[in-house]
Amino acid sequence: MKAAHFLMDESPKKKTLRQLDLMGFLEKSGYASVEELTTRFSVTSQTIRRDIADLAMQGRVRRHHGGVALTSPIDAQTYRQRRVERFTIKHRIARRVAELVPDGASVFLDAGSTCEAVAEALCERKELKVVTYSLRAAVILTDRTDFTIAVPGGFVKNVAGSVMGESMSEFIRRFRFDTAIIAVSGIDEDGAMGDDDQNEVSIVRTAIGQARSTLLATDSSKFYRTALVHLGNVTEVDDLVTDAKPEGALQHTLAASQVNLHIA
Amino acid sequence: MKAAHFLMDESPKKKTLRQLDLMGFLEKSGYASVEELTTRFSVTSQTIRRDIADLAMQGRVRRHHGGVALTSPIDAQTYRQRRVERFTIKHRIARRVAELVPDGASVFLDAGSTCEAVAEALCERKELKVVTYSLRAAVILTDRTDFTIAVPGGFVKNVAGSVMGESMSEFIRRFRFDTAIIAVSGIDEDGAMGDDDQNEVSIVRTAIGQARSTLLATDSSKFYRTALVHLGNVTEVDDLVTDAKPEGALQHTLAASQVNLHIA
DNA sequence: AATCATATGTTGAAAAACCGACATTTCAGC
DNA sequence: GCTGAAATGTCGGTTTTTCAACATATGATT
Numbered sequence: 001m002k003a004a005h006f007l008m009d010e011s012p013k014k015k016t017l018r019q020l021d022l023m024g025f026l027e028k029s030g031y032a033s034v035e036e037l038t039t040r041f042s043v044t045s046q047t048i049r050r051d052i053a054d055l056a057m058q059g060r061v062r063r064h065h066g067g068v069a070l071t072s073p074i075d076a077q078t079y080r081q082r083r084v085e086r087f088t089i090k091h092r093i094a095r096r097v098a099e100l101v102p103d104g105a106s107v108f109l110d111a112g113s114t115c116e117a118v119a120e121a122l123c124e125r126k127e128l129k130v131v132t133y134s135l136r137a138a139v140i141l142t143d144r145t146d147f148t149i150a151v152p153g154g155f156v157k158n159v160a161g162s163v164m165g166e167s168m169s170e171f172i173r174r175f176r177f178d179t180a181i182i183a184v185s186g187i188d189e190d191g192a193m194g195d196d197d198q199n200e201v202s203i204v205r206t207a208i209g210q211a212r213s214t215l216l217a218t219d220s221s222k223f224y225r226t227a228l229v230h231l232g233n234v235t236e237v238d239d240l241v242t243d244a245k246p247e248g249a250l251q252h253t254l255a256a257s258q259v260n261l262h263i264a
Numbered sequence: 265m266k267a268a269h270f271l272m273d274e275s276p277k278k279k280t281l282r283q284l285d286l287m288g289f290l291e292k293s294g295y296a297s298v299e300e301l302t303t304r305f306s307v308t309s310q311t312i313r314r315d316i317a318d319l320a321m322q323g324r325v326r327r328h329h330g331g332v333a334l335t336s337p338i339d340a341q342t343y344r345q346r347r348v349e350r351f352t353i354k355h356r357i358a359r360r361v362a363e364l365v366p367d368g369a370s371v372f373l374d375a376g377s378t379c380e381a382v383a384e385a386l387c388e389r390k391e392l393k394v395v396t397y398s399l400r401a402a403v404i405l406t407d408r409t410d411f412t413i414a415v416p417g418g419f420v421k422n423v424a425g426s427v428m429g430e431s432m433s434e435f436i437r438r439f440r441f442d443t444a445i446i447a448v449s450g451i452d453e454d455g456a457m458g459d460d461d462q463n464e465v466s467i468v469r470t471a472i473g474q475a476r477s478t479l480l481a482t483d484s485s486k487f488y489r490t491a492l493v494h495l496g497n498v499t500e501v502d503d504l505v506t507d508a509k510p511e512g513a514l515q516h517t518l519a520a521s522q523v524n525l526h527i528a
Numbered sequence: 529a530a531t532c533a534t535a536t537g538t539t540g541a542a543a544a545a546c547c548g549a550c551a552t553t554t555c556a557g558c
Numbered sequence: 559g560c561t562g563a564a565a566t567g568t569c570g571g572t573t574t575t576t577c578a579a580c581a582t583a584t585g586a587t588t
Contacts (some may be wrong), residue, residue, distance in 0.1 A: 026365030030294035031333035039410040069295035153417030
């Protein structure tokens, strides 16, 4: 009973997840106040402090009165390196995605960092019509292109910079897409795709329903990760763009389906 | 006592020097606590706080309980650029505007470059509720704060990064504002304010109607310029923040009204 | 169901940091 | 030397943060 315990269990607990997320946030800004973090994660200051205490124990952050900072904050070099690293993976995928989108197409674009990279890559196309609920993607596209771009209205979710509101699906339903470009938080071995936010899932499902074809863009770290909310099955998508071929069960699931696999 | 000549190694302003040094230190570590800084510079915490207050006023650092952090994780280039930007007219005006907005307020924020500068300055406030149809402003605020932010849905107007749609006014009408922060393209000598886009004017008018007070932020180049679409009269606004006192007729128009004039 | 472990929320008192007002120092210019 | 402005220090009262101890929830194991 206990032997199996430390051999197998790799599933990240909530706490660990949040701490990981917290680190990600820190790496962007270098410093974060406890207050910011409490609202960002919707937990008590005490919980944040416990997270911080853990991370500080591991020497990964520096504690301060009122917040946390990175220990070896954004050493210009590592920072650049990280950027480059992300550039290669996410941007390789993004470029591949952009190649699959014809000029003049009407596109739905999901939120999340991968989709922001896709937005950048889409700038190379011409005369696209894009609907997205990612503010950042919208800004990237308006700044660099003259595409027709639409965003739904609502409240902005801080973590992702995505828009959330009551009538999102209604808004999306007003459009038809040649392609829905989506991203997910995890894909199970049986091909179950999932995300961490119920609302986002609902939006994406609506978009898929309005689209002639669905394109899933995700890096291989998402394989075999289970996400909170079920979004659908990977066999429903028409194209899957990723950076490495999935191994094992997932590979078979895909092979047995109609999914076009693109390795960037 | 004159004996302490070994302390006299400072030539220009001590204060300025230390602040410069402090910035240098910050750029390495991204964050520094007040305590660290007191020992590093051998001065009182109060002095450090005054330095910090100065720098924060200039928008060069973010204050936190216990210390300071850089506003943005530095990229030498952007940093230099920011530094210049900080002292432009728009940013001076923006800072003044932010001072007039109390923590916790609900505000409407117009679109345009001045309002984007205001968005940056508003990051210093706390727990604001912001409704804006400027995508860029929305992104700035979501990236740097945990405010509640809402944007209306619609198509994005490329040049300005503002959102336009049928039901904009309806969306705006769902909110009440403590302050509507607006910008205009021109102000006539008789106080007539105008903008160049019929839709934007309609949105702004609606917002003003929902606001307890209206704050006009505009640089002095807008004085005596006539814009296409009439928006209202400057006497309707409660506060006018600008960079230079208007001369001539407009000055009298303002003096005869209830407008509070703030020169940044 | 009972039990245990883990994660999170709550509370109240102690500690730390803040701010304003005023005192003191420094130094340039008369 | 005297004076005034700028910079810094000191002091107290206030606000914010922290921490420890306890309570509650959730979930897995038996």
